[in-house]
Amino acid sequence: MTRARRKLCLIGLDGLRWDVATEPGLAPGLMRLADEGSATPVWMVPPTDSGPGWSSLLTGCSHEQTRVWDNDMINHQLGACPDLLSLVWMRDHHAVTYAAATWRQLLDPHGRGPIVHTRIDQQRNGLHELFWADGELTGCVAADEEVQAAAARVIADRGPDAAFVYFEGVDEAGHRYGSAGAEYRAAITRVDGLLRCLVKAVDERRERHGEDWLIAVVTDHGHKPEGGHGGDEPEVRRSFLVLHCPGATLPALDTLDPTAVTPLLLDLTA
Template identity: 55%
Template sequence: MKLLLIGLDGVRVDLALPDVVAADPGFAEPDHPGDPRFAASGPPPGLAPGNPGAPVAPTLERLAAGGRVVPVWMTPPTDSGPGWASLLTGTTHEENNVWWNEFVGHRLARCPDLLSRVFFADPRARTFAASTWAGLVDPSGPGPVVHTRPDQHVGGQHQLFAATDFGDGCRSADRQVRSRAAWVLNHEGPDATFVHFEGVDETGHRYGSAGAEYLEALRTVDEHVRFLVKAVAERVEQLGEDWLVAVTTDHGHKPEGGHGEDETVVRRSFLLVHRLGGAVPAVVADATTLRSHEVAPLLLAAVGVVPGEFRAGHPVGQVRDVASTGPTRDLRYEW
């Protein structure tokens, strides 16, 4: 079974899939408390959540109708760096030491992403990642979250693509990522793929999530998702392949815009899983509420990847290092 994971940055699932959220009590409140350091200061007066009215994400709704949507709760701080590091590596903030988007002091080299885990399980596996945000895939940046794996990169077994066309902001960059990813998915059919879009997050920061602009951004990214699903659906149709399509987000957006704290609307995420060519794997069908670091292990189990590990207490890998206690929020240390 091949895996396609689509990351939609900054999506409010209660606006994209309102009926799904309303029907599942797991979406109502976070399943674990946030750290007091990242507590919300309260919304400004006069802003109500947006009302989507007609469906704004028909592709997501179609995927959900034939699949499974599992509530996911992000652990504050609800920023993209910590969020995607946790979602893609299956580790907590304390384990990967990613607390901000600057990735200062990260331990990502010790926390392989799910594409790398697929390769480690079977060195014949081909992997691909494309992202609007370079921090996820660009080896020259502060990350990346997705390991470069240069030996496989040279031979084309592992490909990374970072957007370069920001002439129209993240909108043009997302279109570039969509085009590249759809071509690779359709023509090469990697065994495991991650594709990231950032347009909704950009719109949320600029306009907030309560207005028409945010809903239009949801419609746009939903169409990007359709392109990618169509690319793999053709392989299922013509080659008889088996694909697991998953969609998630790293955080939501406040009505006034922004994220990073512990409000329910920004901590609420989701894992939508739809199998093209068969029923959703039992491990997903039986899943209940997840935390962000549980998403990658669940997807790996769904496609049959079982991690190897040393027995508990084995001395290999033990390092004396800076404690992973995270930031103090003392402004003297904020730069």
């Protein structure tokens, strides 16, 4: 009998400043994961935009390798840079993978990416599933809620071997209001509520099915006080990797390069 592998739920929170998230009471769900697990600083490599950021975080490849330098992603080489979910499937052809997001570049095969490969053959065989909610139609808050509901259902019912779930609301608030005020903080608390729903779904899998799960949380960049990102300011480059895995010894790390995140997550679920 082969040993069941540890399952992975990676949650991406776009545009989240760690120094703001750690303000008392703003993000109790995320802070619980960090307190019980670990939180390692990740320093994003400029340009600190979502295209290059998520490409390097989710593939382990540098900007030079993905050739993603902005959100237009023209002439990208993502086809040669398999994403984390693809890598999970490549090492185990029975692995079930899942991604849910609002941002087109992550998932949409007819958009400018996608960063997460479509893998239509595995989709047909029930080994890969993608859910995309269009924030431009419904607004970001509603789209994030759709993503949460869909992802929590799949985690609870199917327990995929690796899932990536992405929320956009914090980044949207940062662009609209800046990161200095109450609106950005309210968005963090709102998205933290969505994160807690996913953590609850994972907790239930652990209890009911005795499964071993690693929860990881990461962001692609922060925001300037007046809003916006792309440059090399510390508040924009500063990301983090939160790891939560009850019963496991997590590696003690000082700091991480964005390209180290995918290999580390593969290692921890090997």
